[in-house]
Amino acid sequence: MPFFLILRAAGFSFALPGTAVRGVLEATSDTSLEVGGMGSFSADLTYLDAHRVFRGRAEGGRFAKYAAVVESGDKRVALGVDTPGRVARANEAQVLPFPGLLRGDKNRMLAGILKVGTDLSVLLDPDRLADVK
């Protein structure tokens, strides 16, 4: 059953297609979640600081308790998130188009707005998220 993972990152409510999420890691004392920018868990897993990506460079460097591992082709990124997230089944969700007035070069990773009941989340595009520099 297709699903979306809904989670909070940098204070925003985001959704990711379930097919692109490989899991959610919890940071522990022996987990090398690098805070302060783009770090690395391993050679093929890049850490994305959500505060830095979505609120700007000056906001980066905050501790993320969890990280959602998102896969796109041969790229994998770990997005620092505030909560482990919850699942919404695709048949309960509706994807609303992203408003054209809000579209800009810097927010191409925002694919649309996910509506589940009366709740809204910003739907992320895993391919573009994996390309965030």
Place this chain on the structure above:
Amino acid sequence: MAGTTTTTMEQWIIADRGGQAFALPLPKVLRVTTAPRILEVPLVPKGFVGVMDFEGAAVPVWDPFPEAADAMWGATVIVADTAGGRVGFLSDAPPRVQPAALADVAPADIPAGKMWVGGIRLGGADVPVLDPVCFG
């Protein structure tokens, strides 16, 4: 009759954001929604705070005076059609309807931006007019 001028009274929606009043032409307003759920969206153009669900679409919400007040979730949003699609205009409180004529308002009292098209005078105060058609 020579030497007389005619002023056309119009109906306006008078709203307030951070203590700054602003007016929209009533015929161009689709709906006033009280305490809608607003989703904060990152990386959006200045002034926009997020989106709200309006008739099954994600409608951008715009703060006319973002420096005047903190983003206030649960405020009133005035929805209107603009050149770029529907937009919700943030207000701190439910607006009121008031008749007035367009007045000669000092440019200094009108915010910058092509959506601000003039002003009206209410109770001795100049209130800038926002025309949704010129937005976007």
